[in-house]
Amino acid sequence: MKFEQQFSQQQKQTQKLAMTQKLQQSIQILQYTTEDLIDYIDNQALENPLLEVEYPSYSSGYAKPRDASGEEVDYLSQIPDTSISLFEHLLDQVHLNYRDTYLRQLVLYLVEYIDLNGFLQITLEEAAEKTGGSMVQLLDALTLIQQLDPAGVGARNLQECLMLQTERDNAAPHLAYVVLEENFNELVDRKWENIAKHFGITLSDVQEIFDYIQGLTPTPGAVYGSTEGLFIIPDLTVKVKEQDVQVLSNRKSMPKVKFQQNYFARMEKSQDPEVIKYLKDKQQDYEWLKKTIQQRGDTIYRVGEAIVARQKAFF
Template identity: 25%
Template sequence: MVKVALKLEQKLKLSQMQRLTIQMMSLRGQDLQDFLHEQVTENPLLDIRYPDVRPSGSGQEKPIDNIRSHGESVEEALMKQLRVQMQPKAILMAAGLVIQSLDEKGFFKGELSEAGSEYGLGSEDMEQGLRLVQTFDPPGIGARTIQEALLIQTRRRSDAPAGAAILLQEHYEDFLHGRWQRVQTEMNLTAAELQHICRFLKKLSLQPAPQAAADCAYVRADVEIYRDDMGQLMVRSLEELPEVFFREDLYANYNKEGDIGTRRFIRRSKRQFLDLRTALAFRWQSIFTVMKYIILWQQDYFRDGRELRPLTQQAIADGTGLSTATVSRVCRDRYAMFGRHIYAVQTFLAHGYRRDAGSDGSISDKAIMKQMTAFIQHEDIQHPWSDQQITEHLRQRGIHIARRTVTKFRLKMNIPNSSMRKRMKSW
């Protein structure tokens, strides 16, 4: 017996114009140019006109002179080293899986058994693959912990002092917590020998991946923030897009002499051109509107270099009338030039936190992190600030945030905790 059932559900249905606008809003640079080329290729009534790029005779560099080669990523460098290894196929496959599972710092944080189960590799194969990767450059790559990364680097250094590997392997916890007297006694070291080991360990990298050549990504500003002759902050586009125009001559000819099918086709082609032109105009208008709002809100920052005011994408959407999704697409992966420097547009946004003083009763997260950095730079070496003490100190200044927020900001700035700072400054 056949069952008949009804299902009621809501689905978001976008028009062709909406889909085109959303797609173009996220494109920038070469991707947008490629998209325009595709539209011209698909629509025979569209044509494209390129800007004049002939040299002006001013002796400036040719465009080809500015092209640089991209750096090699960590994964590519490791795969090159893997290809020249003479090992069984299972171990090579396991090593490749390990390389693909490394985090951005070069550590392996996953489970070996889970990484190899999909390819039928056992734990022993994965262990051998991991050990093989740990012999690659940069030293310490593939380590599972900081302790293991330091140990691998120490064993591969010919200038490692005697006892450094033993200290890391057997007395790491005491070393980490600064129990120098216990380490010195149990390892039977003199104060000078222990200090020599500590100086050596201080030179080692806590993150193996940055030692390798990172994948260099060269960005180009989409807009420029500048001052006009009157000193007013303005914004202009830096995109060099070809002009897409409609062939009115062909349209008139085919609309007059073509059959019904031809006329229907060319009219549809004209609608596509109008949609494309509207989407391009809306794209630039949205970028211009968002950037003007940012400039207006953060004008103290652009004019005088003062702290950023709290500003979120939702606030921009409320202030401009644009949707939050549109503002998000404008800000994402888009760059602005200001004062001969290039900034991500997201740099000008900041979350707000409550404070007692101030015109709007709030302060940005970036301003708080700036104050935290100043506290830590001028702290007593023997009694560094703890996260709780920083929280209390900010509270005395009228800034109300939780201790966990202070910890989050400190980690975001790659600042060690108070115990680690005390040991690092005392070495």
């Protein structure tokens, strides 16, 4: 019996598509609705200090529906108003939680000067002059208000509003309250390197604090009694005029992403390798996001044109 071994070499060329994380995200973004994409951009802005989002003003351009007689029908007006105002909400809590004392009278007095966003619109000095109460009593009354729901109500400025929310949140990052208290202006100006050096923490720690604060509400009382309408924002608008059909892109309804060039240039002067690498990574994230949003808009527009062209073929 004879055994033979044959060896051969063959060269094959294959082409594979590497599904990187960025590519997977790009494919996912193509499937987002406009509302989903806006939420995604908001989340990216929270994570990237070099990314600035400019929001467009949007108003509905659609006509109201009409009944059989041709009169406009406002279906929203038929929905019963069961909302409660911020003032009513605060009064209910005051009467439920605080005994009928002179201090509660001062609390009720101050509540009348809380605006729709939840901010106190009278100084304690003015309140003391009008009520005859002492500054200590007025401060105690304000403290009681600031313990009510929603968190942040009774604040006299944005800084205090955010501090009140952070103070009552057990999940708040370490040092978040102290950073708001001592370095609020630097945080607003995104001088993260100064904050990191002041507290002896990393830029990632500062970003975690900033991301958390971005998730807080600057207007805690606005949710009560809000009558703001909700609009469905379409990606495309199809206009039909006689035999002419046009496909129009609604990109103006999308927020614009901008690069914080001044902040980048200022931070780039740092000699810290960690800072330089951080800036480069965030710049690449911005460029990728801007390119992906542009590609999504182009793809949707081409699909819309193709659908319209196909429909024309049937007529």
